[in-house]
Amino acid sequence: MQNISNTIKTAAMKFQLLVCSILFCLQQTKLHARPDHLCSDTIFQPFVSSQNEWIVDWSLPSPGWPGQIRRYTFSADSTLKGAKYYRELIYSKDMNSGPWVSEGQYYREENGRTYKWKQNFQEQLIYDFHLNVGDSMPGLYPDQATRYVVQTGTETFSDGIPRKSITFNSNCGLFFWVEGIGEMEGLLYTEAFCSLGEDAIKLHIRCFSTNGQLLYIRPGLSSCYASSTNNVTIRPVKAYPNPVSDFLTLELDQNEPVQHLTLYNALGALMLSTGNCENNRVALPALAPGLYIGNARFSDGSEGWFRVMIEL
16 A cells, blocks of 8 residues: 555656646746747757847858858847748848848747748748758758768857757768857858859858857957958868868869868867878877868968868
C-alpha cells in the first residue's frame, strides 16, 4: 500500500508540474499578444527581433553602383499578413537613428524556424535550426543549389549564451549559420545562395549586436563603421583540399606567392597568422574542427578571402 501511495503522489506531482508549465506558457502568450515563438521544450535564440541589429556592406554585383554601409533590424511592432503575424525587415543609412526604410519583406519565427512573406509570393522557409548532420535544405528557387549539413555544434559569444551552429556544403561552397544571427557572412544570404549562377553577397555582415551588446565583428575590421577596403584589390583564391587536416594549399589565377596567411574561426577570432607560405602551402597547427575564414596577402598589396573546413 505504501508503494501505491508513493506512486500516486509521484504521478500527482508530475501532473502538477505539467499543468504549471502549460499555464506559464499560456501566460507568456497572453503577455505577448503577438508571439513570435510557440511553447516548446527547446528555446531558440530569436532571429526576428527588434533587439537584433546587423551592420552590413550593401552592394550590387553591377558596375557603377556605389556601396553603402547600412544598419538592419526588425520592426518593434508586428503586422498581420493573412492569419499570421510578421515583423518587417527595415534599414537605415544613419548609424545612430532613422529614418528607417522598408523593402517590403516580412519575417516570423516558429520554434527555431524562420519564414519570409513578400507580396505576391508564397511564404518561404529561410532558416531551420532543427537540421542535423545528414539533413539537407533545398534552394528556395529551382536554380539554387541544395545544401547539405556536414557539421553542427554550439557557439558562445561574449553574452555567454550557447547558440546552435550549422555548417553546410554544396556545389557553391561552404557556409555557416548561427542560431539567432543567421548566416554569418551575409545577412539573409540563404535567400540568394547560388542564385542564377551567381554567388554574390549583397548584404555582407560587418557586425552583429543584440540588446545593444556587440557580439560579432567581421575579420579584418577595426570597427563596425571604419572603411574595410582602402582600395585594396581583392583577388580570387581557392583553398584545397577542402576539408583539410594538415597542409593547406592556395590556388590563384596567377601564380603569385602568398606573403602572409591568417585564419579566423567562424566567430571572427584570429586562430592562425603566419608568413611561412612556401610554394603557397601552409602547415596547419592543431585547430578545432569547423569552418574557418582565410585571408591571403600578396606582395603587391592585394589580398584574397576564402572559406575552408578543417577536420581532424
